[in-house]
Amino acid sequence: MRILVTGGAGFIGSHVVDALIEQGHEVAVVDDLSTGKREHLNPRARFYHLDIRDAKGLEEVFAAERPEIVNHQAARANVRESLEKPVLYAEVNVIGSLNLLELSRKYGVEKFIYASTGGAVYGEPEYLPADEAHPINPLDPYGASKHFVEHYLYLYGVNYGLRYTILRYPNVYGPRQDPYGEAGVVAIFTGQMLRGEQAVINGSGEQERDFVYVGDVVEANLLALDKGDGGIYNLGWGFGTSINEIFARLKEITGYEKEAVHGPPKKGEVFKICLDATKARRELGWVPRIGLDEGLRITVEYFKRCG
Template structure:
């Protein structure tokens, strides 16, 4: 099968490319390299450097005629979406429509969409949140992802195009961009390795559901292999607060540097966690790496990138 991965040179996208390569598939990465890096890609992956909003991206789909479109490319910075909602919508909605229009005329058999479990539910009524939880995003980013799911429903109804919308929790792991809004693990890792102090915004009691990048990539492959259509949460179902996250990373780094606290960021959700029961049932997916082990692996990745000596662990 031929698989086209948008955002394929990025953090999660490159892991998705790896996952499909291991399955023996022909993989093409579409990425404008605004956040992704060529070095993230296995040499066997063909890279096409285009913006998803461009005519070139549309023509690539029409000429390559992939069997599966894994759509990960996005404007993913929540705060930027608040500052510039038009840009967020331009990339995440207009860009997606550009791809879907090409997909429907090119014989694409399935679309696997990277949605969000962290931003689509807003302030949750229950923890962890199931897929039936009301979607009431409180950021333009969350609105654009919810819109993407609605458009996929339209293309399914109008053109018979199957899709799965994977609602990711907070993804972290090797290759994560420390400069992105969602990169707290990468930011802490780099600073701890350098012996620098870290800052937690607010009291650090805000919780997130941290899920390991390669586990998320595996969910993409399972969604491709399964006939299910609709939204599926991809997370651990476990809340970890930011203080605990820092403590685990500091322990793995062997660091005793104290953490500083700064005023909380306005509009930040206090708790976020998704129920993965449906993923277990229909995809046979569950997380294979817990947060302690995932953070250790992530820290070692950044240690190697920095050329720092590895730390022995038991």
């Protein structure tokens, strides 16, 4: 199939592109390289250096590629940054996504797969693990922007017949995550430990997240090619792991000799979240396979090789 992947030079998107090409699909990538990297691009994918806010440029891509499926990974995805730049998050995550939806309608795209967030749309959870019926109450512009597009997908489905699947991601980690960024504690700790720098835990470290290896998230995207029409699906193990535990496991794997320093907690972040993926297991056949210890070891080995 002809598939357009936005954010295909990014952490998760580049892995999605690799898997699609391995399956024999014809893939085009749109990425503005604001956080994605050229070295992550699959050479067998056609690349368009483009911001999804550029509606005219996007239309040229749709006219040239005539995608049958759009896999939309591109987003600004930093909770802390979204609190500082809420308008930017509306422009990129909302307006950019609407540009893609409207072009999908105009050019007869068969299906739209959307990467949303289970870590941010629910807010501070009323119960755990949170399932898809949990009330939506994002605490930051990032989570709000992602949910806004979820509802627009529903409207495009009802009014224009666009098939779609929404995947609510947990805390995804693995190779190619940015060790110098503000998001992605596994990559940040790994980078700091391998460089011998002081690792800093924000707050008490008792915050819990549902950590899922990137390869398992890619598998959900592949399953969504022909399953899950009109559905919203949490991805996750259904249990949380504390930041202190992540630090301890990475310290053991890397041989890091320093103790963590605790800084102030970060505004806008939920304290504990984990996701009930029963629906994804039942309807998509998705089951995470890479456990935390194995995933952390793979990730550390990657950063040892690639820096």
